[in-house]
Amino acid sequence: AQSVTQPDIHITVSEGASLELRCNYSYGATPYLFWYVQSPGQGLQLLLKYFSGDTLVQGIKGFEAEFKRSQSSFNLRKPSVHWSDAAEYFCAVVPTSGTYKYIFGTGTRLKVLA
C-alpha cells in the first residue's frame, strides 16, 4: 500500500541552526511530492513541490527539499531556522496514475528555541 513516513514526531532546534525534516514514501513509481506547513490554528500552506526534473527544489520561506529516488525520500531542509518557522510540517505524495488521492504523513512538529 502507498504510504508516507515522517519518522520524527517532534524536533527542537535553536534559532539560527540548520534543519532537516525527513520524509520517506512507499510507492511503485515516482509520485508527485509536496511539503506543507501548518502554523498554529491555521490551515496548511504549500512550501514546495516536486513533479520532475531537478531533484533539488526551492520553496518559500527559504526552504528546499531534495528528492532521492534510490532512498524514496524527500527531505526538507533550511540552513538557518527562524523563530517564525515553529509549526507542523507535513509531507505528502500523489501518485502519478491519475488519482486525486493525496497521501499525507503524520507530521513533524518543529519547536524553535530562542
Place this chain on the structure above:
Amino acid sequence: DVKVTQSSRYLVKRTGEKVFLECVQDMDHENMFWYRQDPGLGLRLIYFSYDVKMKEKGDIPEGYSVSREKKERFSLILESASTNQTSMYLCASSLLSGEGGELFFGEGSRLTVL
C-alpha cells in the same frame, strides 16, 4: 489572492445533533476535499468532489456525507454527531486533477461533540 473559507472556526455540538460544515472557494477549482486532522494521524480524507454533484468516498467516509450543489461550495454533513467525531476538519480545493495540483486549504473547523 486565493481563498478557501470555512464558515465556522469552532463549533460545539451535542451527541446526535446534525452538523453542517461549510466550505467556499473563490478560485473556480474543480476539485474540493474534506479532511479530518487528528494528532498523530495526520490528515485523512473523508470525501472529495471533482465536479458539481459528483463525489467520491475517501478513506474514512463512515458517519459523514457531503453535498456539492455549486462549484464553489462543498459541505460536510454529520447526520448524527458522535463524540469520536470531535476533531479538526480541513477543507481544500485544487485546480488540476490527477496531475498533482497544489491543494489550497481553509483555516479549519474545530468541532467538539459533547
